[in-house]
Amino acid sequence: MNFPQIQPLEDQAVDTVVSVLNRAKEQLGLRQTLQQLADSRREANGVQSKLNLKCLKTPVALTAEAFLTETIEKKWRLTNTFMYMLHYKNCSRDESSQYYYFEAVFSQPTVSYPIPQATASVYFRVQDKYVEPPNERPIPSMVFRVEGNYSEHDVRYVTLIPDWLLAVIKMKIKLSQRIEKLRLF
Known part of the structure; x- marks a missing residue:
């Protein structure tokens, strides 16, 4: 058959x-x-952008922060368009995993507005599973979510593009312009 x-x-x-x-x-x-x-x-x-997460070792919080910095600046090249700050937020754990949370806040200052009018945040979650023995522990996984969206993307397969961040920034600027037109404040 x-x-x-x-x-x-x-x-x-x-x-x-x-x-x-x-x-x-x-x-x-x-x-x-x-x-x-x-x-x-x-x-x-060959269009897929694949990142290797093998560099995420213990201490995961420090290596994940270094990995995110390198990815944002060198692989995704978002610093050509934006300035950003990367913040370690917190960690949590459940029965089988340890989770580390990061937030990258992107802004686009201009000559007319050196202090940006709006920012866009991207939230990263690193999952380090510890159900296997330490010598056989799998590579941690990492996903990200853009502010205002519900879908999570695996950093190994999905590239964060500047258009997603620009859309969030423009949406926030339009909202503030609408509020200004209403003259509520």
């Missing part, structure tokens, strides 16, 4: 996008060689 090969949804999505793009190029009259077709699949699949 021949079973079809099971593919993750991400691979299926990449295949669909690549086939649509290649068909569109063909409709436009662009002839592609087999090598160019294979390269288009490789390029579309």
Whole structure:
């Protein structure tokens, strides 16, 4: 019996996008060689930004802070657009894990407003599981959530982009402008 090969949804999505793009190029009259077709699949699949969390070791709070600083400044390159402050908030624990919480507050000062009108926060949570023996302990996991959003993103697979932060900042500025127009204060 021949079973079809099971593919993750991400691979299926990449295949669909690549086939649509290649068909569109063909409709436009662009002839592609087999090598160019294979390269288009490789390029579309390589877009994922993968970060390695192996550097998160004990003490997790200190190594996580260093990892976040390096990721924000060098990998995501958010300091080209924003200034930020990274704060260690707290830690908590349950039966199987220790959690560490960080907040990165991003702002965009300008010449006309050196003190920013609004900021955008990104909340990070590091989970260090301790149900396994210390010598076999898994790598901690890290997720982030942008202020005003409910979805959490794994830092290994999702890149924080400046547009998400700009959207939060613009939303806050528009809200303050509406309040000023009402002249409540």
